[in-house]
Amino acid sequence: MNTCPERSVGRWLSILHRMTMKHVADGLKEHGVGSGQAMFLLELFHCDGVRQEELSRLLNVDGATTTRAITRLTQEGLVERRPDPEDGRAHRIHLTPKAAGLQAHLLQVVSSCDDQLLSGLNDEEQELFLKLLVKMGQATAPSGRCAGCKLSANCP
Numbered sequence: 001m002n003t004c005p006e007r008s009v010g011r012w013l014s015i016l017h018r019m020t021m022k023h024v025a026d027g028l029k030e031h032g033v034g035s036g037q038a039m040f041l042l043e044l045f046h047c048d049g050v051r052q053e054e055l056s057r058l059l060n061v062d063g064a065t066t067t068r069a070i071t072r073l074t075q076e077g078l079v080e081r082r083p084d085p086e087d088g089r090a091h092r093i094h095l096t097p098k099a100a101g102l103q104a105h106l107l108q109v110v111s112s113c114d115d116q117l118l119s120g121l122n123d124e125e126q127e128l129f130l131k132l133l134v135k136m137g138q139a140t141a142p143s144g145r146c147a148g149c150k151l152s153a154n155c156p
Helices: 009-031 035-046 052-059 063-075 097-118 123-140
Strands: 079-084 087-095
Touching: 009 035, 009 097, 035 052, 035 063, 035 079, 035 087, 035 097, 052 063, 052 087, 063 079
Parallel strands: none
Antiparallel strands: 079 087
């Protein structure tokens, strides 16, 4: 059992997560998007029109968290809920033109954050870190998201 805080995976992931959320929040503040909503927009850029329940599953968050985020994004005019034509009880979440206009900026904010987080690693270390991080994530919270992804050719 490791008792040294410097060797705690959870501690470092927590620190990096907080740094990331602050960077994203600062970068999107002027657009009325909080760091908690950004991950929903990023996911919707890849799967616009997904069912709300599926969005929760892909992001590994509970339904209440998704409802709050989608409500906020709807208030900001970035997404809209539409009835699912296959199931009247379900909703599909669609990006608005306003969200499409924000996509490049949001992707730049995220890329800038990634660059900052990875700045202390060389190219080989960055690739290994990402590969291991994806492996850890898929082992602990598998979403199966890459199975049908049109971008899978670009994934590690």
